[in-house]
Structure formats: structure tokens, C-alpha cells
Amino acid sequence: MSAVAPAAAMPAPLPAAERSSGLPLVVLLLLPIVLVNAFGFLAPVFNLLRMSFYESQATGAMVEVYTFATWASVLRDSFYAELILNSILVSLGITLMTLVCSYPIALYLHRSSGTWRTILLVLVISPLLTSAVVRTYGWVAILSENGLVNNALGAIGIAPLKLMFNKTGVVIGLTEILMPYMILALLAGFGRLDPRVEEAASTLGAPPWKVFRHIVVPLTMPGIALGSLLCFVLAVSSFITPKLLGGGRVFLLATEIYDQAIVTLNWPLAATLSILVLVIFGGALVLYTRALRAIM
Known part of the structure; x- marks a missing residue:
């Protein structure tokens, strides 16, 4: 006689009431963040978009008459095309400078341990406790x-350099201000960096520069991508530092939005430029997502 093995016991299906009870719980859990985003982000953006189609008068008054005149003037005027391109290029340069200055610090912090790591981390975070206005001054x-x-240059006989009221001052100031953000983002993305892989490559005869190029950099690319996205977004939207260090001679999107909204009271134009900034942010986020998929 052959014994037939009993069939594996299958779990009984949940009653319909219990299966459906999970949906309201998910809705309740997501409701707070949905409301925060709806009232804190989507509603203001929709208001900006609507305002960009209003008509602006010479007196600064805004008439709620829908027109494409503001969008047409922005898309046709070469000044705004140059303004957008200049803002993107300056922000990319700032992001690159911030990455170059922050990467060695973040790598050293990642490899440190104990009390020394804590002290260094506090030193990195401490600039964030000071206002960007104070740091800019x-x-x-x-x-x-x-x-x-x-x-100092004059003391050694070198002529003074023009370091303010130009792009040089803006890049220097924003690079220092954004370095803590870049360092923290890099540290968050250094999780895949295993020192044992570096030791194995060194044991096999790879020189330090090859270990850094072929192992360290590829494994830390998620942190590089995250930090670059964060610093690019902050650089594009930065206003105080370009205004003070640029002295009104460096034209960027953020400073132009402020001038149009506060100085000339052209709110439809300011709203239009703000929507373009959001479009740039969206493009940067798309590039970041594609780069992250390629890396991972």
C-alpha cells in the first residue's frame, strides 16, 4: 500500500470585510501627506500658473483678464532665453565646484569612526545653524x-582681484553655502562603498588612482547624483547670495523674479518665470531618475 501525503494546508481566504478593511486604513495613512501637498504645494503652483495668464498694467495693478501676452513676451524675448541659459550654466558650475570641494570631505568622513567622526560631522553641519544672509555678508x-x-594679496605685492559683483563671487559664495548639503547627500549615498572591495583591488596590484576611479567613484555614484540634484535645485532657486555678491550685475532667474515681483510689481511676469523654474526642476528630476536607474 502506498501512503498518499496529505496536501499542504492552505490558509483560509480572508473574509470580504477584512480584505476591504485595508483600503480605508491606507487612505487614512496617506491623507495627511496628500492634504499637505495639496494645500502647501499644488494650490500655490496652480495659483502661480493662473496668475501668469493675467494682464499687468503699468501702474503695477493686475487685471484678472486671461491673456497669453506675458508668455508670448517671455518666449519671444532673447533676454529671457539668455537668462534661463545663464541660470542653468551658473547653477551647473556651482554644483560641479561644490561636488569637487565636498567629495574628499565626505569620503574622509565616511571612513572615519568614533569621536573624531562625530566632531567632523558637527563641523560640517554647524554652518547650517547660521543664516545664509549672515554667511553671505x-x-x-x-x-x-x-x-x-x-x-593679503596687496601685502605680497599682487594687485587686488575683482571677486565681487560678478559671477566669480556668486560661485564662490554659493559653493561654500551649499557644501554642507552636498556632504550630507554624499554620505547618504555612500552605503554601497565597501572597504573590503578596495582592499581586494589593492591586493591584486591596482594603484590607488585606479582603485578610486574604477571602484570608489562607481560605488558612490548614487550619492553624487543625489548631491548634484539637491545643489542644482538650491543654486537655481537661490536669491540672497546672487543678489548681494552679484551686486545687481549677475542676472539669474531668482533675482529676476524678485525684481519683477517687488520692484516693478509685474506679478504675471514673475509668476511666468516661476513656472519656468519649476519646469527646470522637473527636468533635473527626470535626469536624476534616469541616471539613478542607469547606476543601479
């Missing part, structure tokens, strides 16, 4: 014509 004192840098 600090750079004004350093980069001005009679500032610390030019006084």
Missing part, C-alpha cells in the same frame, strides 16, 4: 575690494 567682508583676500 561674511563673504562680502572676505571678497570685497578691501576685504581679507585682497588685503
Whole structure:
């Protein structure tokens, strides 16, 4: 006689009431964040989009008459095309400079341990406890014509450099201000970096520069992508530092939005430029998503 093995016991299906009870729970869990995004982000963006189609008068008044005149003037005027391109290029340059300055610090922090790591991490985070306005004025004192840098250059017989009221000052100031964000983003993306892989490559005879190029950099690409996205977005939307260090001579999207909204009171034009900034943010996010998929 052959014994037939009993069939594996299958779990009994959940009653319909229990299966459907999970849906309201999911809705309740998602409801707070949906409301926050709806009222804190989507509603203001929709209001900006609607405002961009209003008509602006010379007196600064805004008439709720829908027109494409503002969008047409922005898309046809070469000044705004140059403004957008200049903002993107300056922000990319700032992002690159921030990455180059922050990567060695983040890598050293990642490899540190104990009390020394804690002290270094506090030093990295401490600039975030100071307002960007205060830090920018600090750079004004350093980069001005009679500032610390030019006084030091004059003491050794070098002519003073033009470090303010141009793109140089804006890039220097924003690079320092954004470095803590880049370092923290890099540290968050260094999870795949295993020191044992570096040790194996060194044991097999790879020189340090090859280990860095072929192992360290590829494994830390998620952190590089995350930090670059964060710093690019912050650089494009930065206003205080370009306004103070640029002295009104560096035209970027954020400073132009402020001038149109506060100085000339052309709110439809300011709203239109704000929507274009959001489009740039969306494009950067799409590129980041594709780069992350390629990396992973």
C-alpha cells in the first residue's frame, strides 16, 4: 500500500470585510501627506500658473483678464532665453565646484569612526545653524575690494582681484553655502562603498588612482547624483547670495523674479518665470531618475 501525503494546508481566504478593511486604513495613512501637498504645494503652483495668464498694467495693478501676452513676451524675448541659459550654466558650475570641494570631505568622513567622526560631522553641519544672509555678508567682508583676500594679496605685492559683483563671487559664495548639503547627500549615498572591495583591488596590484576611479567613484555614484540634484535645485532657486555678491550685475532667474515681483510689481511676469523654474526642476528630476536607474 502506498501512503498518499496529505496536501499542504492552505490558509483560509480572508473574509470580504477584512480584505476591504485595508483600503480605508491606507487612505487614512496617506491623507495627511496628500492634504499637505495639496494645500502647501499644488494650490500655490496652480495659483502661480493662473496668475501668469493675467494682464499687468503699468501702474503695477493686475487685471484678472486671461491673456497669453506675458508668455508670448517671455518666449519671444532673447533676454529671457539668455537668462534661463545663464541660470542653468551658473547653477551647473556651482554644483560641479561644490561636488569637487565636498567629495574628499565626505569620503574622509565616511571612513572615519568614533569621536573624531562625530566632531567632523558637527563641523560640517554647524554652518547650517547660521543664516545664509549672515554667511553671505561674511563673504562680502572676505571678497570685497578691501576685504581679507585682497588685503593679503596687496601685502605680497599682487594687485587686488575683482571677486565681487560678478559671477566669480556668486560661485564662490554659493559653493561654500551649499557644501554642507552636498556632504550630507554624499554620505547618504555612500552605503554601497565597501572597504573590503578596495582592499581586494589593492591586493591584486591596482594603484590607488585606479582603485578610486574604477571602484570608489562607481560605488558612490548614487550619492553624487543625489548631491548634484539637491545643489542644482538650491543654486537655481537661490536669491540672497546672487543678489548681494552679484551686486545687481549677475542676472539669474531668482533675482529676476524678485525684481519683477517687488520692484516693478509685474506679478504675471514673475509668476511666468516661476513656472519656468519649476519646469527646470522637473527636468533635473527626470535626469536624476534616469541616471539613478542607469547606476543601479
